[in-house]
């Protein structure tokens with residue numbers, strides 16, 4: 136394959152502590168905490184899969200936390216965000232509550248989709264998350280529609296469509312990009328390019344690896360960057376979201392990253408027919424969480440003790456929510472057809 140991503144896709148590159156420059160320390164610490172929260176929540180969900188407490192398919196995005204955190208800090212509750220099958224981070228980064236997420240993954244009535252959706256159907260409308268759906272690329276045209284509605288509402292709200300490199304192989308993505316460009320809609324397309332669609336590396340699926348070339352074709356301004364650098368992603372997202380709010384039309388942000396676990400489930404080696412072991416080992420040195428923590432510690436904005444205390448605090452928060460969610464009741468069988476048929480009327 137002709138790689139245009141270069142070092143961005145190179146597992147041995149881009150592994151130094153982040154260049155945090157004169158970023159606001161309070162913002163960096165908030166980013167670190169949210170990334171730690173997402174990571175710990177997904178680790179615990181993974182443990183639940185291993186213990187067969189979680190029986191819905193769970194797609195973990197461990198290693199990809201920086202992207203959602205960086206994008207979400209520029210969003211507000213009236214924005215309209217859509218995700219896919221790997222969206223725990225999208226939900227939590229927007230400020231979605233932990234307990235209804237974990238309850239949903241466990242199929243409990245207190246879940247954000249009342250226990251009927253599982254890990255792939257998340258919802259936090261008050262935070263702007265209007266839905267995550269596992270039909271690959273399925274929510275991208277919905278986000279375009281939401282962007283059209285936002286434009287008509289005229290209050291400066293934007294839509295965000297999260298999708299993967301694999302989703303770019305669905306025709307509807309191209310229709311969505313075209314319409315958003317022609318109608319100058321306020322939408323940010325966020326492609327989390329983790330180089331894999333299920334077990335297939337991008338070199339087996341596309342003639343080159345830079346997904347933003349599709350945005351170029353539709354004359355949508357695009358940025359391709361290191362998705363494991365929360366500072367860089369935040370800066371790019373801030374510009375594009377501000378532009379969209381101000382009427383500049385759509386933007387396309389391609390964040391190159393890597394998932395640490397298999398396509399679905401808790402194991403690292405679950406991708407059929409591929410051994411990603413050597414590369415995964417190197418990508419772990421590109422850990423978005425550690426690179427930020429190292430930079431904060433080197434810049435004396437965080438002590439090692441304070442970092443340990445932060446990790447312990449996040450762990451306690453996740454374990455308490457997990458304990459409550461495990462103890463919570465399942466929906467009664469009589470609710471099975473609720474909200475399936477409009478005429479059910481309950």
Ligand SMILES: Cc1ncc(C[n+]2csc(CCOP(=O)(O)OP(=O)(O)O)c2C)c(N)n1
Nearest residue numbers: 221269270271299300301302329331332333
């Ligand atoms: C329309 C459709 N085709 C196929 C699938 C099966 N499927 C689920 S996830 C996935 C891979 C998607 O890859 P990508 O978009 O890169 O997201 P990632 O899993 O890497 O986050 C596939 C093929 C599906 N859910 N929907």
Ligand SMILES: [Mg+2]
Nearest residue numbers: 299300329331
């Ligand atoms: Mg992918």
